[in-house]
Amino acid sequence: MLLSFAAGASELSLPSVIGDSMVLQREQAVPIWGWTSPGQKVVVEFAGQKRMATADKSGRWEVRLKSLKASAEPRELVIEAGARRVLTNILVGEVWFCSGQSNMEKPIGEMGGQKPCVNWREELSAAEFPQIRFFKAARVASNLPAPNVGGDWSVCSSNSLEATKFSAAAYFFGRELHRELKIPIGLIESSWGGTRIEPWTPLSALEKVPSLARYAEGGRKGEKVDGQIPCRLYNGMVAPIMPFAIRGALWYQGESNCMDSHDGLAYTEKMRVMIEAWRAAWGQGAFPFYYVQLAPFAYFGTRPERVPSPEMLPEIWEAQTLALNIKNTGMIVTTDLAHNLKDIHPINKQDIGKRLALVALAKTYGRKDVEYAGPWFQRSEIRGDKVVLHFNHTDGGLVSKDGQPLNWFTIAGADGKFEKANAVIEGKAVVVSNTAVKAPKAVRFAWREDAQPNFFNKAGLPAAPFRTDSPVAKKLPTDF
Structure with missing residues (x-):
């Protein structure tokens, strides 16, 4: 659907995003x-x-x-x-654009059969922040870039959050920023559950990338590719917000790209194309783009006909990590936040919002005192029958969160068969071994969809999944 927007001789019309309480x-x-x-x-x-x-x-x-x-x-x-x-x-304050699929869309309370967030009644009753304002864009799919999208600015209160079903992840991010920066915060949510990344990407961007040609063709013809029509949500729900001035964007998506098309590392290129296209169209340069690495979920365990391996999700995790090579991006890890491996929607959106805010505080607002990432794999070295893994973001030390031996490390020799490994913290490193693997070649950490490891730093942030035998090992960022 293309929204037309014209005004008569004596009329004055404004886009919905420019309005009272913004x-x-x-x-x-x-x-x-x-x-x-x-x-x-x-x-x-x-x-x-x-x-x-x-x-x-x-x-x-x-x-x-x-x-x-x-x-x-x-x-x-x-x-x-x-x-x-x-x-x-x-x-006047800080404005962030928040987009993605159902985990961005999920409100604090109940919606569509999803479980509400942790302590949702208490959270709603305490949500009286007149300096936090939010705009929730209506769901609109358009064949061409639309000039406007439905929505209104709301002053944050328990009633407005509940009535609009505004994003919990975005709200908790905004609340943390407001508490730390002590200035007004504006949040613009544009999300749609179950959507892939391609519908959020403009046609002009897809057309420039040969590997994405079939998505560009689908966008031109208005035909589904991998179950959805490309470009239409960018046209209907992103383009109408431009060029409203923002500080940056938050992105919480990827579940639908893990299923069906099995994107794996191809998801990195799709992220790059979308991010660069948004930035170019907004005309604000390389604004901050921070995103959520997906939480553990039993894709293979619950949908084997759509996800044929428990390593499909780790491949998306790796693609999301690789996307940190894109300028001015940041990522949070959520391996500890899945309350149920058969529920794709983590109910602890408080920590998701807070972790996104930590990245913003450190990287956008220059807070040197804020740790924003868990242990981050840098390099490995083989010492006899052991592999030593080196990390940064270790200030305060590396820990086992539950006090038990580190878990979810595996090790393999030349045969490529990965075995459960012993993993011991030594300063800023972890030493990995298995007596049955005399000549180790590779280590993997949290390399299954159901991995919920206990490896953290003392700031309380989890380590990101990784594998030393990755086909893109030399390209993976050693920090962000």
Whole structure:
């Protein structure tokens, strides 16, 4: 569906994302745009600024407010274009765009048979944060980029969170940022359960990559590829938000790409194409893009006809790790957050939001005192019948979270048969061995879909799954 958006001679129309109670991004130019009659003069006033534009032949106009300082003072934004619009209760702070499939979409309370989040009643009752605002985009699939998408800004409260079914992961991220930065936070959610990555990617980007040609063809023809039509959610739910000024984006998706198409490392390229396309279209440079590595789930255990191996999920984990080579990205690990291996939706969204916020605080907001990652594999060396694994993000030390011997390490010799390994922490390293493997060649950690390892740092963050025998071992980042 293509949404048309035009205004008559005396009308003034704005996109839904520009409205009462919104948060404007601080410290960068802020686009304000809309539609009126062609040639109409437009004046926008906010926070002592006065900006002017003239509507083009289609009636669209745009001004850019100069950099604004953070402000929790509710102010008015006035637009004059023949007609007059006054937007009220506007704050200035940090704005994040939050997208993905059902784990991003999942609210704090109950929805569609999904279990609510941990302590959901208490969380909702305590969710009174007038300086946190959120916008939830309507579900819209469009054949062409749409000028607008339904939605309204809401002031964060227990009632508004429950009524809108706003993303729990996004809310907990925003809450943590608000507590730490002590400024207004704006969250824009654009998510749709069960969706693959290709529908969130613009056609122009898919067309440039030969390996993604079949998805580009599906997008052009409006035909399903791997069960879904590419490009349509970008058109309907991402493009209409642009060029609203944001600090960065959060992404929580990949489950649907683990199933059916068995993407494996191909998912890295799909992430790169989508991220670079979003950045180019937004026109804000390489803004931060932080994402969630999927939690353990019994894909093979529950859907063997769709996922033929318990290593399909680890291959997606590796692809998500490899995507950290994309400029200004970050990833959180969630191997400890699956409450039930037969439930694809972790109910502890509090820690997911907090961990995303830790990455943002450290990498975007320059907080040197914040540890944002668990033990991160750097390199391995073979010492006789042992393999020594070296890690960073070890400040405070490496630990077994439950005090038991480290688990989910396996080791193999030249025959490639991986056996359960003994793993012992020695300073910033882990020494891995098995008496039956006299000449080890490779080690794997958490390399099964049901792996819930106990290897953490003292900051309470888990290590990411890895394998030393990866076909892309030399390309995997040793930090981010």
